[in-house]
Amino acid sequence: MAKFCYSVIRWWQPSIYMHWSSCRDQVHKFDGQGYIGCNSIEEVELLLRKKGINNYYNEFNQTLEETIVQPKPTVSTITRETCMQTEHNIQLVLLRNMALVIIGVLVVLIALM
Structure with missing residues (x-):
C-alpha cells in the first residue's frame, strides 16, 4: 500500500513531506534509515512528538511547525x-x-x- 506522507526523522531538519521524491532528496546521502512513511499526517506528527521532536518543516502547508508539548x-x-x-x-x-x-x-x- 502506498504511503500518504513521509517524515525525515534524523540528520537535517526533521520534516514532513507529501511525496517520496522530496523525502528522498533529504536522506539519500546518508547511511541508515532516517525516514518513515505513514498513512496520515496525524500519524507522522504523533511519531515526531513521541521522538521528542517539536520543531519540524511541514511541506503540506510550507511552514516550520512548532508545537508545544x-x-x-x-x-x-x-x-x-x-x-x-x-x-x-x-x-x-x-x-x-x-x-x-x-x-x-x-x-x-x-x-x-
Whole structure:
C-alpha cells in the first residue's frame, strides 16, 4: 500500500513531506534509515512528538511547525508527588538561593562603602 506522507526523522531538519521524491532528496546521502512513511499526517506528527521532536518543516502547508508539548506529570512512588511539582520546588529553591547571594553581595558592598 502506498504511503500518504513521509517524515525525515534524523540528520537535517526533521520534516514532513507529501511525496517520496522530496523525502528522498533529504536522506539519500546518508547511511541508515532516517525516514518513515505513514498513512496520515496525524500519524507522522504523533511519531515526531513521541521522538521528542517539536520543531519540524511541514511541506503540506510550507511552514516550520512548532508545537508545544506539555509534559505529562508522573507520580513518584516514594514521595507521591508529581515530577512537575518536584521541578517547581527545585526552581523555587534556586530562586531563593540566588536572592540570598544577591542580598549577601549587597551587604558586603554597603559595608565597604
